Each structure stands twice: as C-alpha cells, then as structure tokens.
Amino acid sequence: MSKEDADYIRNQVMEHNSWFNDCIPMIASENLMSPLAKEMLISDFADRYAEGLIGKRYYQGNIYVDKVEQRAVDLAKKIFECDFADVRPISGTVANMAVLFAYAQPGDTITTCALDQGAHISTCEFGAFGQRGVKSVNYPWKLDNMNLDVDGTAKLLREVKPKVAQFGLSVFLFPPPLKELEDTFNEVGCLVWEDCAHVLGLIAGGQFQKPFEDGVDIVSASTHKTFPGPNHGIVLGNGLSEENTKKIQHAIFPGVTSSHHLHAMAALAVTLAEMDVFGKDYAAQACKNARALGQALYERGVPVLCENLGFTRSHAIALDVTEFGKGKACAKLLEDANIICNKNMLPSDTSSVNPSGLRLGTQEMTRLGMKENEMDEVADFIARVVVKKEDPAKVKKEVTEFKHGFDTIQYCFNAGEPAYEYRKLVP
Ligand SMILES: Cc1ncc(COP(=O)(O)O)c(C=O)c1O
Known part of the structure; x- marks a missing residue:
C-alpha cells in the first residue's frame, strides 16, 4: 500500500x-525560482545540518556549506546596501519571530500597521506578535x-514611545513615508523594523524604496x-550595535531555527547572484506591469484602488470587487478560468x-517574460470573468492557450529552461 x-x-x-503550466499566476506573494536555484533544492545540502555561525559550527562536514553561506551573506550586503545579513531564517514569519525574540519582551508594545491596512497576520494579536x-x-x-x-x-509614536516601530505590509502598494518620520524615530529612540517580505525583490532591483537610506535599522x-x-x-541590518547584532544572531539560532534548510540557503545564494545581474530589469518591469494592469482593469470597469496615484508603485494592485460579488466569489470564478x-x-x-477585495501581483508573470501588452490581455480575461x-470554462481555454506562449523563466542564468523541470545534478 505504501508505494x-x-x-x-x-x-x-x-x-x-501540469495545471500551473496552464494558469496565469497572480498571487502577489509567490514567484518562480530559476532553474539553477531550483537545482540546489535537490543537492546533498538538503540532507545536512550546519548549526551555528559560519566557521563556528556545531557540526563537521560544513566546509562547502560555509563557503556558500558566506557568499550569500556577502551578496546580500552588497545588493541591499547594508552591513549585516543573516540568511538562516527559514521563512519570513521565522525572520519576524527572530526580530521579536531579539528586541521585544512579553508585555512590550510595538507599533504596527493594521490587518485591514494590509498588514500580515504575523504582526497581529493572534499571530506571532500576540503569541510572543x-x-x-x-x-x-x-x-x-x-x-x-x-x-x-508621529503623534502616536511620541505617545506610545515603543521600543520597536514596525512597518511593512502584505498589500504593499506604496513605499511608507519613513524618511519623513526619521526625526520622530530619533526623538523616541525606537528601533525601526520593516518587514519587506513582499517587496524584497523590488528593493534588490532598486525599485520601491531603499529601507536603510530611509532610516530602517x-x-x-x-x-x-x-x-x-x-x-x-x-x-x-545596518548600523546595528554589537549588542543588537549578537541579539539577532542568537535569536535566529538557537532561538527560532536549528537546521536552516541548507538547500534553500544555497538556492537563495544562487538567486542573490542572479538578482545582482538581472534584478534591475526584472524589478522595473514588474512595477511597470503592475501599473499597466491597473490601468487596463480600470478602463474595463474594475475599481482598482488609488487610480489618482497610478494604482501602485510596487508589483501589486488591489481591486474592490464588492459590486461583482466580493473577493471570495470572484477569486473562485477566476480560478475556474485558470487565473x-x-x-x-x-x-x-x-x-x-x-x-471585499482581490490582490493581484505581476512579479511571476514578469519572470515569464510578460510585458505591458500582455497585461492588457490579462486584464481582458479578468474583466470577462468578473x-x-x-x-x-470558455475563458479558461483562451487563458491556457495564452499561457503556453510564456512557459520559460527570464531574468536569470539559463533563461529559457522550462519553469517546472529539474535539471540533473551531475558534476
Ligand atoms: C508582510 C509579510 N510578512 C511575512 C510573511 C510571511 O512569510 P512566510 O510565508 O515566508 O513565513 C508574509 C506572507 O505572505 C507577508 O506578506
């Protein structure tokens, strides 16, 4: 039975x-790894441990792991223009938990965005924040x-005087005005933390925001x-004190990780190398595509938020589909059409x-080589359904045919290789 x-x-x-080969992927929090990065996931790194810091591990057998992790750290510091990088958190939520463990005690108050403003559940009372x-x-x-x-x-920060002021969203349309708040941060003396999960690739490509220039710690x-x-x-991190650097390293391990998923860390290292070369073009196109998609949907009668501001400065747009049956029903209809x-x-x-809303992201379509003209076609499919x-079912046939024209990943080494196939890991 087990076989x-x-x-x-x-x-x-x-x-x-096979289904996803036929689908237009528009979840704003997903993407496609390059063939070279994906190859790392089936390497022997997947079977190993490397607890501790580079060069100071608790395990033997980490000679090459150390070299890969060091290169990942160096690339991250270069790309994100900062002086500290730790590539061990195994997810965005785990990275958030590490920051909480390092800099917040139970009973502390942290200022954040609200869920209906687009914040992630990890920052809510019932998520990682509350559970800490x-x-x-x-x-x-x-x-x-x-x-x-x-x-x-600024007024709230002066009143609450948090140890940590947290920013960052899951519906992240516009850069937060952190530079304008910098004096207040200094006055209050808080640590400024931004969750850049959604926009990290845009930042890597020089779009959206430069967090460390904006005063983020x-x-x-x-x-x-x-x-x-x-x-x-x-x-x-940038400009962290020695004490704060040690705190976050200690929180990452042994605080919230043991194995840091070395195969994923290696895939991250490869992606950093690729983003160093291709990040700028990719990020610029993803943002252009999002604005084009917003415009094309708006012209077809779909209420897209922030029309007066060009809809977005990121990869994402938000639609208010109340008049068409609200978000849940519309997302299901679109899924039935392979969107x-x-x-x-x-x-x-x-x-x-x-x-009442739908969130759409252009980053994955961009990786597959779609540009502004294709956003017009995609908007048409969406408007026909919504x-x-x-x-x-009728639209699905056309969506499938359309998608087959975009089946290889761009903005990476080995561009043009199939998106969903592993290459053989042979030396
Ligand atoms: C702003 C933000 N932070 C953190 C996360 C969690 O990331 P992960 O799924 O990597 O734990 C998400 C997930 O979508 C997010 O939107």
Whole structure:
C-alpha cells in the first residue's frame, strides 16, 4: 500500500505542475525560482545540518556549506546596501519571530500597521506578535493614498514611545513615508523594523524604496515573493550595535531555527547572484506591469484602488470587487478560468474570510517574460470573468492557450529552461 500512497502523492504533484503550466499566476506573494536555484533544492545540502555561525559550527562536514553561506551573506550586503545579513531564517514569519525574540519582551508594545491596512497576520494579536505576548498598537491610515498618516503616526509614536516601530505590509502598494518620520524615530529612540517580505525583490532591483537610506535599522523578509528565490527568509541590518547584532544572531539560532534548510540557503545564494545581474530589469518591469494592469482593469470597469496615484508603485494592485460579488466569489470564478489570485481585506473590511477585495501581483508573470501588452490581455480575461460574468470554462481555454506562449523563466542564468523541470545534478 505504501508505494501506492507514494505514487498517488507524486501524481497529485505532477497534476499540479501540469495545471500551473496552464494558469496565469497572480498571487502577489509567490514567484518562480530559476532553474539553477531550483537545482540546489535537490543537492546533498538538503540532507545536512550546519548549526551555528559560519566557521563556528556545531557540526563537521560544513566546509562547502560555509563557503556558500558566506557568499550569500556577502551578496546580500552588497545588493541591499547594508552591513549585516543573516540568511538562516527559514521563512519570513521565522525572520519576524527572530526580530521579536531579539528586541521585544512579553508585555512590550510595538507599533504596527493594521490587518485591514494590509498588514500580515504575523504582526497581529493572534499571530506571532500576540503569541510572543507583545501588544500591537496600529498607526493611523489614509485611505486616499493607502499609506500612513504621517502626522498621526508621529503623534502616536511620541505617545506610545515603543521600543520597536514596525512597518511593512502584505498589500504593499506604496513605499511608507519613513524618511519623513526619521526625526520622530530619533526623538523616541525606537528601533525601526520593516518587514519587506513582499517587496524584497523590488528593493534588490532598486525599485520601491531603499529601507536603510530611509532610516530602517532592521529588515525581515521572505525570499520567495518579489524576490524570486526559495521558500526561505532573511534578516538584514545596518548600523546595528554589537549588542543588537549578537541579539539577532542568537535569536535566529538557537532561538527560532536549528537546521536552516541548507538547500534553500544555497538556492537563495544562487538567486542573490542572479538578482545582482538581472534584478534591475526584472524589478522595473514588474512595477511597470503592475501599473499597466491597473490601468487596463480600470478602463474595463474594475475599481482598482488609488487610480489618482497610478494604482501602485510596487508589483501589486488591489481591486474592490464588492459590486461583482466580493473577493471570495470572484477569486473562485477566476480560478475556474485558470487565473490564480486571492481574496484580500481592504480598509474597513472586518472579515478576512469574506473580504471585499482581490490582490493581484505581476512579479511571476514578469519572470515569464510578460510585458505591458500582455497585461492588457490579462486584464481582458479578468474583466470577462468578473465584470461581464462570461463562462469561466470558455475563458479558461483562451487563458491556457495564452499561457503556453510564456512557459520559460527570464531574468536569470539559463533563461529559457522550462519553469517546472529539474535539471540533473551531475558534476
Ligand atoms: C508582510 C509579510 N510578512 C511575512 C510573511 C510571511 O512569510 P512566510 O510565508 O515566508 O513565513 C508574509 C506572507 O505572505 C507577508 O506578506
């Protein structure tokens, strides 16, 4: 029976691979790894441990692991223009937990964005923040520009005087005005932490924001959203004191990781090397595509948020689909047409289960070589399903045909190799 079980599981994965070859991928938190990066996932690194710091491991057998990790750290510091990088967190949430362990005690208050402003659940009372015993107080928000109210935020920071001020979103349309808050941060004396999970690849490519120029002290992130690496995490810092550097290293291991998934770390190293070369073009195109998609949807009668600001400065756009049946129903109809996206809360929504919005990201389509013209075609497919209520099965046929024209990954070494096949790991 067990072989049957294994065959069943493998077949489901193959079915998934095949289905996704037919789908337009628009989840703003996902991406495609390059063939070279993906190869690392089936290397012997996948079977090993390397607890501790580079050169000071608790295990033997780490000669090459140390070299790879050192190169990853060096590349990360170069690309993100900072003086500290740790590539051991195994996800964005784990990176967030490490920052919490390092710099917040149970009972502390941290200022953050709210869930309906686009924050990630890890920062909420019922997520990692709450479970660490940390209280969150939310910044005031401006609906017209989907961003922090600068004066209100400065006032809140002066009142609350948090040890840590946290920023960063999962619906991250515009850079937060951190530079404008820098004097307040200095006055309050707080550590400035930004969760850049969604926009890490854009930052790597010189788009969106330069967190450390904006006065951020520490960045946590996933490495598989706009940054097209493996499911993994990273912590970056600049100007941290020796004490704060030791605190975060200690929080990462032994605080929140033991094995740091060496195969993923190696895949991250390869992706950093690729982003050093191709990041600029990729990130610029992803942002151009998002604005083009916003415009094309808007012209087809879909309410896209922040039309007055060109919809977005990132890879993501947010749609208010209340009049077309709300987010959940629309996301399902789109899935039936092979367009994969997710329902999302918008400001003033109280339910994350039945919210009024859809979130769309262009980063994965960009990796597959799509440009502004293709965004127009994609918007047309979406509007036919959501606005005109055409039969999704009919649209699906056209979506599948369209997608087959975009089946290889760009902006990487070995561009042009199939997106969903492993190469053989032969020396
Ligand atoms: C802003 C933000 N932070 C953290 C995370 C969690 O990342 P991970 O899935 O790598 O744990 C997400 C996930 O989407 C996110 O949007």
